Amino acid sequence: MELNVYLSGEIHTDWREQIIKGCQSYDLNIVFCSANTDHDTSDSAGDILGAEQQSFWRDHKSAKVNAIRTKTLIERCDIAIIRFGDKYKQWNAAFDAGYCAALSKPYITLHREDIVHPLKEVDAAAHAWATTPMQVVETLKYLASK
Template sequence: MELTVYLAGQIHDDWREQIKSQAKDMNLPLTFVGPMEDHERSDNIGEEILGKQPNAIFKDEAASSINNLRTDILMNKADVVVALFGEKYKQWNTAMDAARAAALHKPLILIRPEALHHPLKELSSKASLVVETPQQAMQALSYIFES
């Protein structure tokens, strides 16, 4: 059995690579998908496909439509969603993706520091599991494959 894991969260550091490396080290049969990690491409994809937009708002809306299409398709194909909330970056996209996963009844693992317990309490109650580190998330996924 192989699982597809959607990695939701900010794209400003290498947390996804850390998770992929841990999964490889643990010999987990996981395939990872997620949002476009090239921030400039993500911001400009609307104009790349739909042409020059009249202003920044229309540019953002065009890019958002295409990025949402990507997220809808990849998340629908995913078996589980792992959403990382950190303390450094604003987490609007992570919250949207985690809420989308909950609405789709996808198994959802939230990774968040204890300091974010209160602001994420409602979303946490919708998750299958809440952990504090990416390593804990990988340990939980590893448990699925034990006989």
């Protein structure tokens, strides 16, 4: 079975690469997709529609352009992996989790145990919670098994 997996959330560590490489090591039939993970191009996505003088409007425009990508990819995926990292609050990841929940799209959260409390509502709607990328790989291996 082929799975389309959306990788959402924290962009400061290599968790995406760990999951992709782990799934490749098992030769799983999985297609991965993700939001734009490059700060500069994400922040400037709205610039293609015209420059803005105020940072609020630049951010607003870029958020809307990025939302087109995110919305489309989440709607097309079979399952989402939503990572909450240690250094920054990932409001976008929480929003993606809520969107998945609203669409009845299964998702797995990936985060450390010490942030269980602030993520309790997000985790409550998730179909699984993992603490390591390898746990995600093993779960995807089970889901993609023939």
